[in-house]
Amino acid sequence: MISGFVAFGGILFGYDTGTISGILAMPYWATNFSTGYRDTTGQLNVTASQSSAIVSILSAGTFFGALGAAPMGDIIGRRWGLIASNGVFVLGVILQTIAVSIPPFLAGRFFAGLGVGLISALVPLYQSETAPKWIRGFIVGSYQFAITIGLLLASVINNATHHRNDSGSYRIPIAVQFAWSIILVVGMLILPETPRYLIKRNDTKAAARSLARLRRLPEDHESIHQELVEIQANHQFEVAQGQSQSSYLDCFRGNLLKRLLTGCLLQGLQQLTGINFIFYYGTQFFKNSGFQNEFVITLITNCVNVGSTIPGLYAIDRWGRRPVLLLGAVGMAVSQLLVAVLGTTTTSQDPQGIIIVENAAAQKAAIAFICLYIFFFAASWGPIAWVVTGEIFPLKTRAKSLSMTTATNWLLNWALSFATPYLVNYGDGNANLQSKIFFIWFGCCFICIGFVYFMIYETKGLTLEEVDELYLEKNVDDYPIFAGPDMLPSS
Numbered sequence: 001m002i003s004g005f006v007a008f009g010g011i012l013f014g015y016d017t018g019t020i021s022g023i024l025a026m027p028y029w030a031t032n033f034s035t036g037y038r039d040t041t042g043q044l045n046v047t048a049s050q051s052s053a054i055v056s057i058l059s060a061g062t063f064f065g066a067l068g069a070a071p072m073g074d075i076i077g078r079r080w081g082l083i084a085s086n087g088v089f090v091l092g093v094i095l096q097t098i099a100v101s102i103p104p105f106l107a108g109r110f111f112a113g114l115g116v117g118l119i120s121a122l123v124p125l126y127q128s129e130t131a132p133k134w135i136r137g138f139i140v141g142s143y144q145f146a147i148t149i150g151l152l153l154a155s156v157i158n159n160a161t162h163h164r165n166d167s168g169s170y171r172i173p174i175a176v177q178f179a180w181s182i183i184l185v186v187g188m189l190i191l192p193e194t195p196r197y198l199i200k201r202n203d204t205k206a207a208a209r210s211l212a213r214l215r216r217l218p219e220d221h222e223s224i225h226q227e228l229v230e231i232q233a234n235h236q237f238e239v240a241q242g243q244s245q246s247s248y249l250d251c252f253r254g255n256l257l258k259r260l261l262t263g264c265l266l267q268g269l270q271q272l273t274g275i276n277f278i279f280y281y282g283t284q285f286f287k288n289s290g291f292q293n294e295f296v297i298t299l300i301t302n303c304v305n306v307g308s309t310i311p312g313l314y315a316i317d318r319w320g321r322r323p324v325l326l327l328g329a330v331g332m333a334v335s336q337l338l339v340a341v342l343g344t345t346t347t348s349q350d351p352q353g354i355i356i357v358e359n360a361a362a363q364k365a366a367i368a369f370i371c372l373y374i375f376f377f378a379a380s381w382g383p384i385a386w387v388v389t390g391e392i393f394p395l396k397t398r399a400k401s402l403s404m405t406t407a408t409n410w411l412l413n414w415a416l417s418f419a420t421p422y423l424v425n426y427g428d429g430n431a432n433l434q435s436k437i438f439f440i441w442f443g444c445c446f447i448c449i450g451f452v453y454f455m456i457y458e459t460k461g462l463t464l465e466e467v468d469e470l471y472l473e474k475n476v477d478d479y480p481i482f483a484g485p486d487m488l489p490s491s
Contacts (some may be wrong), residue, residue: 002130002214003139004085005187007146009123010081011180012089013116014150018279018302020109022295024157025225025265029170033102037129048421048430050102055421057106058113059414061092065117069125070403072118072162076128079193079438080367082119086181093177094320098165112177119184121406128390129194132386133463140390145309148378150180151279152302152471159295195228196395201234207231233472234465246396251404254399263389263405269448270385271412273332275377276443278370279422280307297367304371304380305378314381320460323386323450328380329405334446335373336438340383342366343435366435381448385409391459451462 023029027043034044046054065088072081072287091110099105131139141438157173192214198207208228212219251260278301315324347363393401423433424442433440459467 002191003127003142003193006082006123007142007183008180008184008187009119010143010146011150012177012184014147014152015154015177015180015193016058016112016116017147017276018151018154019158020058020278021298022155022162022175023170024051024054025295026162027168028156028165028167032100032167033105034131034393042443046172046342046438048425049443051262052421054102054106054109054490056414057409058109059114061110061115061361062117062410063118063414064121064266065402066121066403066407066410067117068114068403069118069406070400073125073197073399073403074120077193078129078197079188079191082188083185085115085118085122086185088118089117089414090178091115091182093174093181096174097171108339117406117410120410121399121403124386124390124406125402126194127138128387128464129196129398132215133461133466135317137321137384137387138313140387141309141313141316142196143386144378144383145306145313148302148305148309148382151394152299152306152380155295155299155302162295172269173258196231199228199231200395204228204232221371230463230465234468235395238394244472246400246406248400251397251401256393257385259392259471260401262402263392264408265451267405267409268390269444269451270381270407271416272441272444273377273381273448274438274444275374275382276416277437277441278374280373282360298366301371301374302441304374305382308375308378309383312383314383314388315379317460320458321388322452322456322458324380324448325384325456328376328384329445329448329452331376332381333442335369335376336445338369339373340435340438340442342369343438347435371459388456388459390469391462391467395464422453424461 024046028197031043034046035050037047037050038381039045065085069081069085072084089112092108092115095111097108097109099108122213124140127140127143128136153176154173154200157176161169161172163169190208193206194212195207195214198204198210208219208224210351211228212221215221215224217224219455250256310323342362344365346359346366347356354423389405420437422430423437424430427432457470459470462470
């Protein structure tokens with residue numbers, strides 16, 4: 001239940017990310033928000049620069065929101081921080097719903113992004129601090145599962161409204177987000193604050209009550225006492241070392257710098273695999289590539305994304321973080337390479353930039369390999385990036401470090417969403433890569449393999465305090481690649 005309620009923050013994230021792809025391809029929206037530009041077919045549309053601004057400004061807002069999550073989470077708490085973040089998000093949704101031109105629509109996208117950025121850092125923080133060690137991977141990974149559901153819901157609703165010849169075509173998909181926000185707020189009003197945050201605030205009694213509620217056990221139960229003692233001991237050690245209060249500079253010192261680099265690179269590479277190219281520009285890309293049912297294809301890829309996350313959630317705690325990340329990186333690299341080769345060798349363009357499909361079977365095969373790529377991403381790098389970044393930092397810097405890793409995710413998200421129209425589209429000032437862009441994603445997926453091998457340690461089955469000890473071990477660089485439960489360091 002905790003996972004279900006808190007993960008609704010992921011639905012906000014995924015839905016807001018996924019809905020814009022379909023809105024940009026809606027004829028009514030393009031005609032009414034156009035400032036006079038006509039595309040290669042002669043239809044009123046937005047320019048490549050306007051399109052990139054509309055998509056990327058959400059990521060710009062999320063970048064600043066993610067950075068602001070740390071002080072909010074440390075000052076008012078993880079729980080009330082999530083509730084306050086929803087207020088910012090709702091303001092953005094209101095502005096987008098009432099907009100009839102690009103400027104207020106851009107403002108709405110920014111404020112919605114600011115709220116999503118706050119939520120995207122606070123949700124994994126709350127989940128990692130409340131979940132028991134044996135199911136922490138599943139609980140935190142469910143955040144990514146909720147993101148995929150959000151993307152699917154956006155695709156379903158876009159597919160249902162894009163034929164409407166009125167403002168409902170885009171206003172209905174946008175306004176639906178009020179429902180997701182209400183559910184998250186109701187959930188956070190019911191759930192307790194995290195026991196680790198309460199220990200950090202020196203409120204031991206409240207921490208015991210919170211932990212008892214989360215574990216569904218009496219406050220005087222032995223397992224509650226043992227877990228609370230471990231959390232307290234870790235916090236008291238930090239206090240004794242003069243580390244109970246931390247600044248952002250502390251995140252860049254000593255062993256914490258290596259952890260921060262690991263988290264930031266993991267989140268950055270998650271974006272560089274090209275997943276958001278599929279979900280931001282997929283509908284428009286499939287349309288430009290000659291597919292007649294681009295909305296249906298986008299719906300199919302979203303269904304694959306949701307279904308593939310489920311085996312990934314099982315594998316996180318069953319097989320461990322490292323092996324799943326390695327297998328996922330290899331599968332993504334092979335799939336992206338095949339999509340690039342098939343797309344490049346079986347299509348061409350006429351002088352007006354219209355795509356000519358020379359081999360329909362090869363195009364269908366390319367779609368199949370895109371779905372295979374989504375499977376590998378959704379079962380590995382999608383959920384595990386949030387799991388690993390949520391558990392590798394000590395209590396003293398967890399909120400700050402996690403906010404910076406999440407901000408890295410959104411910074412790369414913004415850069416890619418801004419640059420992609422110029423990289424893919426036809427016309428003056430554009431690179432017109434079309435399917436060749438998948439060669440770039442292939443190269444990044446290949447880098448992911450080396451990153452996992454050298455930088456990621458296995459944390460399956462460890463409490464957050466034991467993970468902290470793992471990173472403090474002198475011989476951590478010799479940690480085995482496929483560590484089993486009997487090979488994990490003792491507490």
